[in-house]
Amino acid sequence: MSFELPALPYADTALEPHISANTLSFHHGKHHNAYVTNLNKLIEGTDFAGKSLEDIMKATAGDAAKAGVFNNAAQVWNHTFYWHSMSPNGGGKPSxxxxxxxxxxxxxxxxxxxxxxxxxxxxxxxxxxxxxxxxxxxxxxxxxxxxxxxxxxxxxxxxxxxxxxxxxxxxxxxxxxxxxxxxxxxxxxxxxxxxxxxxxxx
The missing domain is CATH 3.55.40.20 (Iron/manganese superoxide dismutase, C-terminal domain)
Structure with a gap:
């Protein structure tokens, strides 16, 4: 199973005016998507194929020979986490x-x-x-x-x-x-x- 770009948890326009639909279009549709595409190419036919992002990250962290795999896997994970760290009704203080x-x-x-x-x-x-x-x-x-x-x-x-x-x-x-x-x-x-x-x- 190859990785897929997860959908944003809100519409492209949902974070405006703080973050524009233009930014989300490039950031999610281009940058995040490129990490997904690159990761799939890098792990195809390797022992990492079929493993979770977390397992791939932990197995390659600090290994210079596997920096490409780590960087792309971690950026897929980090970005997915980042989208959820924001909300159209966000801000303020926790409770x-x-x-x-x-x-x-x-x-x-x-x-x-x-x-x-x-x-x-x-x-x-x-x-x-x-x-x-x-x-x-x-x-x-x-x-x-x-x-x-x-x-x-x-x-x-x-x-x-x-x-x-x-x-x-x-x-x-x-x-x-x-x-x-x-x-x-x-x-x-x-x-x-x-x-x-x-x-x-x-």
Missing amino acids: GALADKIDADFGSFDAFAEAFKTAGATQFGSGWAWLVLNADGKLEVVKTANAECPLTAGKTPLLTMDVWEHAYYLDYQNRRPDYIATFLSSLVNWDFAAQNFAAATA
């Missing part, structure tokens, strides 16, 4: 158990937000900002370069923000901090993050 955990581990929601903004703004070049649950049960904000994913380091991703230029450049040009602020104020899908947190702590 319930995740909100309590953020307050406990960061001191306040505002402290979390500052850490998340800093991670995204200081990721040099391409990469991602994440809210993760560590194996020790503590929440943490981390940033990863290029296709790297916290999953391969034993962390459980709850939420991600893409800070590759193609995620925001058509709408924000070089103003990455404005995109990051908008992500938190108007796009972030706290319901998705809460579901991931509940599943990880069940």
Whole structure:
């Protein structure tokens, strides 16, 4: 079974005016789709054919000889996770158990937000900002370069923000901090993050 490009969980226009249909068309239809196409070509006829994205990522992480397979598999996974990390009715603050955990581990929601903004703004070049649950049960904000994913380091991703230029450049040009602020104020899908947190702590 080859991998397929998953549909967006909302219409191309659903995140406007914060992220344009033009950006989603290129980002999902061109960039994400290219990773799917490349991965399928790379794993055809290999031991990776038929394995899950997660298994492929874990088996190839840190292996320079398999960097192409890892980069494409991780980017398929990261992008799919990113689409769900946003919502047409997103933004604001979480509630319930995740909100309590953020307050406990960061001191306040505002402290979390500052850490998340800093991670995204200081990721040099391409990469991602994440809210993760560590194996020790503590929440943490981390940033990863290029296709790297916290999953391969034993962390459980709850939420991600893409800070590759193609995620925001058509709408924000070089103003990455404005995109990051908008992500938190108007796009972030706290319901998705809460579901991931509940599943990880069940």
